[in-house]
Amino acid sequence: MxxxxxxxxxxxxxxxxxxxxxxxxxxxxxxxxxxxxxPYGYAIWEKMQATLDARFKETGHVNAYFPLLIPEEFLRKxxxxxxxxxxxxxxxxxxxxxxxxxxxxxxxxxxxxxxxMYRKWIQSYRDLPLLINQWCNVMRWELRTRLFLRTTxxxxxEGHTAHATEKEAEAETRQMLEVYRxxxxxxxxxxxxxxxxxxxxxxxxxxxxxxxxxxxxxxxALQAGTSHNLGQNFAKAFDVDFLDADGERKLVWASSxxxxxxxxxxxxxxxxxxxxxxxxxxxAPIECVIVPIYRSDEEKSSVLEKANQVWKALxxxxxxxxxxxxxCKPGFKFSEWELKGVPVRIELGPRDVASGQVVLxxxxxxxxxxxALDSVVESVERxxxxxxxxxxxxxxxxxxxxxxxxxxxxxxxxxxxxxxxSP
Amino acid sequence: MxxxxxxxxxxxxxxxxxxxxxxxxxxxxxxxxxxxxxPYGYAIWEKMQATLDARFKETGHVNAYFPLLIPEEFLRKxxxxxxxxxxxxxxxxxxxxxxxxxxxxxxxxxxxxxxxMYRKWIQSYRDLPLLINQWCNVMRWELRTRLFLRTTxxxxxEGHTAHATEKEAEAETRQMLEVYRxxxxxxxxxxxxxxxxxxxxxxxxxxxxxxxxxxxxxxxALQAGTSHNLGQNFAKAFDVDFLDADGERKLVWASSxxxxxxxxxxxxxxxxxxxxxxxxxxxAPIECVIVPIYRSDEEKSSVLEKANQVWKALxxxxxxxxxxxxxCKPGFKFSEWELKGVPVRIELGPRDVASGQVVLxxxxxxxxxxxALDSVVESVERxxxxxxxxxxxxxxxxxxxxxxxxxxxxxxxxxxxxxxxSP
Numbered sequence: 100m101x102x103x104x105x106x107x108x109x110x111x112x113x114x115x116x117x118x119x120x121x122x123x124x125x126x127x128x129x130x131x132x133x134x135x136x137x138p139y140g141y142a143i144w145e146k147m148q149a150t151l152d153a154r155f156k157e158t159g160h161v162n163a164y165f166p167l168l169i170p171e172e173f174l175r176k177x178x179x180x181x182x183x184x185x186x187x188x189x190x191x192x193x194x195x196x197x198x199x200x201x202x203x204x205x206x207x208x209x210x211x212x213x214x215x216m217y218r219k220w221i222q223s224y225r226d227l228p229l230l231i232n233q234w235c236n237v238m239r240w241e242l243r244t245r246l247f248l249r250t251t252x253x254x255x256x257e258g259h260t261a262h263a264t265e266k267e268a269e270a271e272t273r274q275m276l277e278v279y280r281x282x283x284x285x286x287x288x289x290x291x292x293x294x295x296x297x298x299x300x301x302x303x304x305x306x307x308x309x310x311x312x313x314x315x316x317x318x319x320a321l322q323a324g325t326s327h328n329l330g331q332n333f334a335k336a337f338d339v340d341f342l343d344a345d346g347e348r349k350l351v352w353a354s355s356x357x358x359x360x361x362x363x364x365x366x367x368x369x370x371x372x373x374x375x376x377x378x379x380x381x382x383a384p385i386e387c388v389i390v391p392i393y394r395s396d397e398e399k400s401s402v403l404e405k406a407n408q409v410w411k412a413l414x415x416x417x418x419x420x421x422x423x424x425x426x427c428k429p430g431f432k433f434s435e436w437e438l439k440g441v442p443v444r445i446e447l448g449p450r451d452v453a454s455g456q457v458v459l460x461x462x463x464x465x466x467x468x469x470x471a472l473d474s475v476v477e478s479v480e481r482x483x484x485x486x487x488x489x490x491x492x493x494x495x496x497x498x499x500x501x502x503x504x505x506x507x508x509x510x511x512x513x514x515x516x517x518x519x520x521s522p
Numbered sequence: 523m524x525x526x527x528x529x530x531x532x533x534x535x536x537x538x539x540x541x542x543x544x545x546x547x548x549x550x551x552x553x554x555x556x557x558x559x560x561p562y563g564y565a566i567w568e569k570m571q572a573t574l575d576a577r578f579k580e581t582g583h584v585n586a587y588f589p590l591l592i593p594e595e596f597l598r599k600x601x602x603x604x605x606x607x608x609x610x611x612x613x614x615x616x617x618x619x620x621x622x623x624x625x626x627x628x629x630x631x632x633x634x635x636x637x638x639m640y641r642k643w644i645q646s647y648r649d650l651p652l653l654i655n656q657w658c659n660v661m662r663w664e665l666r667t668r669l670f671l672r673t674t675x676x677x678x679x680e681g682h683t684a685h686a687t688e689k690e691a692e693a694e695t696r697q698m699l700e701v702y703r704x705x706x707x708x709x710x711x712x713x714x715x716x717x718x719x720x721x722x723x724x725x726x727x728x729x730x731x732x733x734x735x736x737x738x739x740x741x742x743a744l745q746a747g748t749s750h751n752l753g754q755n756f757a758k759a760f761d762v763d764f765l766d767a768d769g770e771r772k773l774v775w776a777s778s779x780x781x782x783x784x785x786x787x788x789x790x791x792x793x794x795x796x797x798x799x800x801x802x803x804x805x806a807p808i809e810c811v812i813v814p815i816y817r818s819d820e821e822k823s824s825v826l827e828k829a830n831q832v833w834k835a836l837x838x839x840x841x842x843x844x845x846x847x848x849x850c851k852p853g854f855k856f857s858e859w860e861l862k863g864v865p866v867r868i869e870l871g872p873r874d875v876a877s878g879q880v881v882l883x884x885x886x887x888x889x890x891x892x893x894a895l896d897s898v899v900e901s902v903e904r905x906x907x908x909x910x911x912x913x914x915x916x917x918x919x920x921x922x923x924x925x926x927x928x929x930x931x932x933x934x935x936x937x938x939x940x941x942x943x944s945p
Contacts (some may be wrong), residue, residue: 128635141585163559166723186618188617189616191613194618212552241618252591
């Protein structure tokens with residue numbers, strides 16, 4: 100197969116990069132350590148965002164937007180925070196044609212700018228809890244970068260909540276970790292283990308950092324999301340107190356939590372194989388592709404007519420692509436859509452038309468089955484569900500085989516993303 | 523009315539600012555010229571995004587993400603572009619603890635970085651048209667800023683398309699202006715006039731800039747969206763050619779088009795009044811609010827029971843808020859939800875419960891009407907549609923009164939946003 104994908108057994112890291120580039124998920128940008136997220140990769144991110152955003156809203160959160168730039172002095176207000184993040188910051192020193200009196204940093208995370216606003220917005224216990232999330236770009240100057248997994252700029256969401264009591268802040272921190280776990284397992288089909296980061300690994304400025312980590316095919320754990328109990332550290336640094344129902348002024352308690360485009364890297368590494376990307380149906384931009392097979396013009400017209408009928412029936416419910424390009428052979432198309440990770444392929448040739456059936460092929464295990472044209476919608480529905488469950492099950496079995504190694508990796512530094520903690 | 527809103531007749535500009543702050547749409551940030559978009563304002567932006575994004579996808583576009591930072595030399599590749607934008611750029615000179623060899627600018631718009639990638643992605647006529655959109659933040663260092671209308675950082679979408687022929691590029695440019703017009707009129711209830719910018723006002727690097735402009739209540743036109751035919755300027759600057767079907771290498775043709783969070787400013791100025799924000803139902807985060815009215819505990823329990831029933835019936839279809847706060851009087855609540863621009867208010871007291879009806883109040887004109895409890899969903903549906911149409915009609919009538927002035931403003935510089943053109 101001349102897809103240009105290195106085998107996993109040969110060079111795991113090269114295999115990963117080949118898939119990202121060849122499946123057109125992302126490309127290297129002409130900016131140090133940055134990537135371009137191409138439309139096919141971005142469509143996966145949009146599906147991730149939609150699912151997570153709905154869960155955030157169901158759990159009472161609202162979205163907002165805070166500035167990209169943070170006055171440098173803000174970072175210095177929380178001792179651990181500045182130590183963790185300032186070595187990684189990009190700094191704006193000039194703007195509008197002249198030198199700035201005080202430089203700004205591009206947000207590596209937004210606790211400081213957000214808590215400077217919370218000071219203004221929180222007066223009484225009636226203003227709490229304040230449950231805000233932000234979808235945005237952040238920047239951390241990294242020396243060694245890898246597409247999706249560690250890039251200088253990345254997209255993420257960051258939740259920042261304020262509470263009247265320590266107990267509520269802790270409950271929120273754990274609740275959001277649970278939201279991440281459900282998403283990883285239910286949507287990404289990726290089993291994860293929950294844990295607490297060590298003192299050295301925790302978020303710079305947190306009391307405690309909770310994490311979900313998933314085991315990749317190279318038997319390394321990858322940090323997939325973190326949720327931090329920030330205690331009163333940022334309330335102290337930014338002087339945020341409130342008048343409680345008992346008439347006393349008290350400091351506010353806080354949490355923050357985030358997942359990023361790194362999840363796309365995790366998704367690729369969790370499921371893909373030597374033929375390319377493998378996507379769980381719940382995150383696949385194209386859930387099903389139809390490839391018509393014909394030789395003569397006569398065959399072509401009857402096959403395409405049926406293929407269009409199938410496309411129409413499926414389109415009402417699924418994102419379906421009918422690949423009717425004339426210049427490519429079916430084998431080329433099979434291989435291309437395998438590379439792109441489309442969960443279910445439908446093959447439809449003259450003999451299928453004659454016998455009133457189609458062939459369904461699962462991307463995850465290559466299984467083929469015939470099914471009646473009349474019930475193609477039900478068959479695709481079942482196949483997609485089987486792929487979703489099958490991927491989860493396979494990762495789960497494979498994860499159980501090496502629990503000891505995973506435990507070790509969870510408390511080692513190399514697996515856990517950036518120096519300063521999340522994402 | 524102690525809402526703290528200046529009257530339009532007294533000070534139009536102050537009135538605008540009072541509404542933004544008091545309705546909690548945005549707040550001043552501790553970063554020069556920047557704002558924080560608060561949850562209520564951001565919810566309007568999310569509705570705008572959802573409607574526009576669906577239209578972009580229907581017209582064949584896909585989303586992607588390109589880097590925030592642009593190598594300074596990229597800007598210099600197109601002569602008009604650098605002249606227009608570089609005086610407005612924020613510059614990153616240091617990162618990761620040391621001085622950069624070459625500085626980066628924070629994107630004021632993304633033509634240059636995107637066309638540097640298009641060079642890599644476009645080889646043959648089969649790669650065209652390339653129809654990409656990006657939702658992101660951009661930055662233009664402005665001296666005089668106003669919340670939403672002109673801020674140093676703003677959120678927007680920027681479409682960047684590549685075509686094989688001049689004709690297609692022009693058709694795309696006009697199509698997207700038409701998408702903006704439909705959105706402004708159909709969703710924002712804001713009539714607009716289409717026009718072409720003068721040589722001096724056009725986007726820096728464009729052949730031609732088309733614009734939609736809306737007339738505000740102070741009889742000034744506001745630029746609400748622009749669509750640029752870029753000709754072959756960026757293809758020349760970034761050396762982007764393709765092998766056409768006829769075997770010849772040709773330069774690519776381009777368009778770009780954008781709308782930004784400035785639209786929220788336009789929305790506020792188009793419809794609001796001295797009592798606060800007025801929102802068209804299609805963009806209102808809360809479409810209907812229910813205010814229960816009672817004095818005794820006995821009244822309270824029967825009124826709240828009915829109010830909950832109404833809430834439940836409406837919630838299936840609309841975003842509805844039941845304001846059951848005990849500490850506020852009904853009059854206070856009326857005034858608060860007027861300030862927030864909720865299109866329809868339902869009042870429900872003991873006499874209403876007894877007679878099986880509720881009172882509906884329209885935010886746009888204050889009209890009250892009784893309607894049967896049994897048909898409350900239909901009544902709210904009708905009222906929302908009437909508000910949507912009523913707002914459009916009122917703006918249209920008011921716009922017709924002064925066509926001459928509008929024409930003048932359309933070709934003057936003051937109304938048209940930033941020095942360098944879009945948004």
